[in-house]
Amino acid sequence: MTGNLSRRHRVAKELGTLWAFGVREYRIWQSYRANQLMWMMNIFVTTLLYFLMGRMVEAKASLLLGPAYGNNYMSFIVVGIMVNVFLYTNLADPYTRIARSYFNGTMDLFLLSPMSVYTPLLGLMTKSILDDYPRLIFVGAFGIFLFGAVFRFSDLGWVFLFSLLVLASAFGIGMISASSFYLLNIKRGTEPVRFIVQQLMATLLAGTYYPVTVLPKPLQWVACLIPHTYAFDALRRLLDPKAAMGVAVLPLQRVLPWSPLVVDGVALFVMGASFIPLGLWLYGRGIEKARREGSLTRWQ
Secondary structure (H helix, E strand, O other), X not given: OHHHHHHHHHHHHHHHHHHXXXXXXXXHHHHOHHHHHHHHHHHHHHHHHHHHHHHHHHHHHHHHHOHHHOOOHHHHHHHHHHHHHHHHHHXXXXXXXXXHHHHHOOHHHHHHOOOOOXXXXXXXXXXXXXXXXXXXXXXXXXXXXXXXXXXXXXXXXXXXHHHHHHHHXXXXXXXXXXXXXXXXXXXXXXXXXXXXXXXXXXXXXXXXXXXXXXXXXXXXXXXXXXXXXXXXXHHHHHHOOOOOOOOOOOHHHHHOOOOHHHHHHHHHHHHHHHHHHHHHHHHHHHHHHHHHHOOOOOOO
């Protein structure tokens, strides 16, 4: 009983610390009014650019979508942009937050406090959640009201479940990326995990702007190695009113004897269950290495 109370007390303290980090990051975010205005302008301009480019190729692109994703290219590309925004925070932000703490000289102060080594990282990510997640609403609204995207919302429960699976798998990759800061001393330049997964594979192979079927077969299999591919596939099927649930698109869906959505869900679950423990372990190893070397913070 005493052990249970002690664990509950520790969990309550960690949650309270996360709340304090969140409040701090919110106040920092709220204090820069000009940044919020430019944040809105950036969302609009970036979204407008992609949609206008989509307009140029919409007629031909609609023919390439196939029955699995309907025939509305605007709906297709809106989901692609929204999922990319969603995943970028969880995948890229852990490394960014650790780098910020290191160069600001605060990481050692955080870890001198009686908290888990993971709590400062999760708390600092609050700012990006405030910045990035609301963009989904604006991107979706622009797509629907300005560019003719059409969605159905009868399966929001499944959309929410798949969103959780996607965020979990992306966060696991993000933790692996963050571990490289201390574990491999990648403190400057381009971080390789984020670059390969987000900037190369997700951009070129996962199907953000075009279906995976336009790629050569070997590259379609490579696309099956990252969560973005399954997220795009599942959420487009669930949100597009003309999407065909039972039509296989991805190579893995053609091989396994399950429905495409089941394949997507299993793949995302396996990725999350694999990447999160690995990422947490590697990140913890990196922190311990930095503690031994005295390199938690860059002293000014």
